[in-house]
Amino acid sequence: MIWYPYEQMKGMKAPYEIIDAEGVYLYTKDKKLIDSVSSWWCMIHGYKNREINDAIKSQLDKFAHVMLGGLTHEAARKLSDKLKDWLPGDLDYCFYSDSGSVGVEVALKMALQYYVNSGNLKKTKVLALTHAYHGDTFKAMEVGDDEDYHFILEAYGEKKDCIHIDTDIPALEEAFERYHEALNCFIVEPLLQGAGGMRMYGMEFLKRARELCDQYDVLLIFDEVATGFGRTGYRFVSDVVLPDILVLGKALTGGYIGHAVTVANHKVYNGFYSDNPTHAFMHGPTFMGNALACSAALKSIELFEKGNYMKRIQRYEVIMRREMEGFYDPRIADIRIMGGCICIEVTEEKVLRGYQDYAYQNGVFARPFLKYLYAMIPYIIREEELVKILDVMKAWFTKD
Numbered sequence: 001m002i003w004y005p006y007e008q009m010k011g012m013k014a015p016y017e018i019i020d021a022e023g024v025y026l027y028t029k030d031k032k033l034i035d036s037v038s039s040w041w042c043m044i045h046g047y048k049n050r051e052i053n054d055a056i057k058s059q060l061d062k063f064a065h066v067m068l069g070g071l072t073h074e075a076a077r078k079l080s081d082k083l084k085d086w087l088p089g090d091l092d093y094c095f096y097s098d099s100g101s102v103g104v105e106v107a108l109k110m111a112l113q114y115y116v117n118s119g120n121l122k123k124t125k126v127l128a129l130t131h132a133y134h135g136d137t138f139k140a141m142e143v144g145d146d147e148d149y150h151f152i153l154e155a156y157g158e159k160k161d162c163i164h165i166d167t168d169i170p171a172l173e174e175a176f177e178r179y180h181e182a183l184n185c186f187i188v189e190p191l192l193q194g195a196g197g198m199r200m201y202g203m204e205f206l207k208r209a210r211e212l213c214d215q216y217d218v219l220l221i222f223d224e225v226a227t228g229f230g231r232t233g234y235r236f237v238s239d240v241v242l243p244d245i246l247v248l249g250k251a252l253t254g255g256y257i258g259h260a261v262t263v264a265n266h267k268v269y270n271g272f273y274s275d276n277p278t279h280a281f282m283h284g285p286t287f288m289g290n291a292l293a294c295s296a297a298l299k300s301i302e303l304f305e306k307g308n309y310m311k312r313i314q315r316y317e318v319i320m321r322r323e324m325e326g327f328y329d330p331r332i333a334d335i336r337i338m339g340g341c342i343c344i345e346v347t348e349e350k351v352l353r354g355y356q357d358y359a360y361q362n363g364v365f366a367r368p369f370l371k372y373l374y375a376m377i378p379y380i381i382r383e384e385e386l387v388k389i390l391d392v393m394k395a396w397f398t399k400d
């Protein structure tokens with residue numbers, strides 16, 4: 001029996017059973033649904049993409065997986081070379097893992113050990129944002145700020161090693177001034193905080209964060225597990241403000257196979273590279289660099305470049321703004337749009353009760369949470385399909 005995620009199993013509404021999927025569509029026995037959430041934001045090329053399928057099949061005919069401990073292979077090497085060229089600045093060293101949460105753990109562990117290796121044992125605190133979400137593993141939960149995890153506080157008491165601030169420049173400056181000696185790193189979901197409620201903020205905050213990190217010798221970590229690959233309208237936010245460590249996941253493999261990569265710059269890598277064996281990075285997930293995942297990722301990046309995705313995402317943003325212009329309902333607190341993401345925040349959770357079934361009846365799969373009705377669209381969606389998603393959202397407010 002399946003134990004489903006984020007659900008009280010007692011009395012849980014039956015999930016929709018998917019029997020086929022192609023392009024932006026999910027198929028149940030009797031419905032064809034546009035997937036407005038891209039399967040938790042990762043399925044950017046849609047389902048059953050022939051080229052990704054073929055890339056995986058051709059790797060499968062060689063081997064599905066070999067470990068990276070003492071072994072290596074072409075797909076992992078090619079992906080690392082591609083990322084080295086494709087990612088901005090000197091983000092050149094790729095550490096693979098099997099999920100975004102683990103990628104975040106890897107980043108935080110790297111940052112911690114970086115200062116320990118340098119002989120600084122004081123820098124152990126993490127600065128993070130209120131409403132942050134960085135994954136479901138323990139350190140990721142600790143640096144996150146999600147009410148759903150507050151049972152952790154009940155069990156363990158206050159978080160000692162993590163400080164949370166709002167996306168507010170004076171608060172940022174104050175935190176650096178006050179804690180810089182103990183500060184190890186600042187981790188953020190840049191520009192768009194996803195699971196914390198699709199909260200959007202400005203580039204100025206990140207630019208100031210970069211300056212302060214340089215000034216006070218603190219590592220800057222961008223968790224672009226959700227924002228990477230165009231979601232914010234930037235290819236990567238890292239293209240504009242360069243972090244020391246970048247984490248990618250979700251869309252990395254085009255959503256085909258769980259995989260993540262934690263990419264370090266030269267400064268971080270050189271903090272480990274030495275004659276001292278205890279300075280080595282002690283981590284190694286069994287499935288890191290999985291050959292099928294790396295093949296899918298390589299093809300996904302190729303499609304992203306070839307298909308001019310950044311242009312498309314800009315166009316989607318224009319369509320969303322056009323369609324939502326002037327739309328108002330007293331139950332709506334805010335409408336936010338950025339790149340390939342739209343969020344309607346309502347005034348009370350109960351406003352969205354029943355929306356998922358309503359959308360289902362109207363040919364859209366949606367998964368609103370708390371006060372957030374959102375779409376994270378696949379980048380192959382056609383204009384009329386996008387408009388349909390938005391029409392169903394709007395109709396929810398105007399239907400009665």
Ligand SMILES: *Cc1c(COP(=O)(O)O)cnc(C)c1O
Pocket residue numbers: 099100101102104133134135136189194195223224225226227249250
């Ligand atoms: C989804 C997500 C993660 C966790 O990724 P998993 O693959 O689910 O472990 C981490 N950070 C952010 C910003 C995410 O959106």
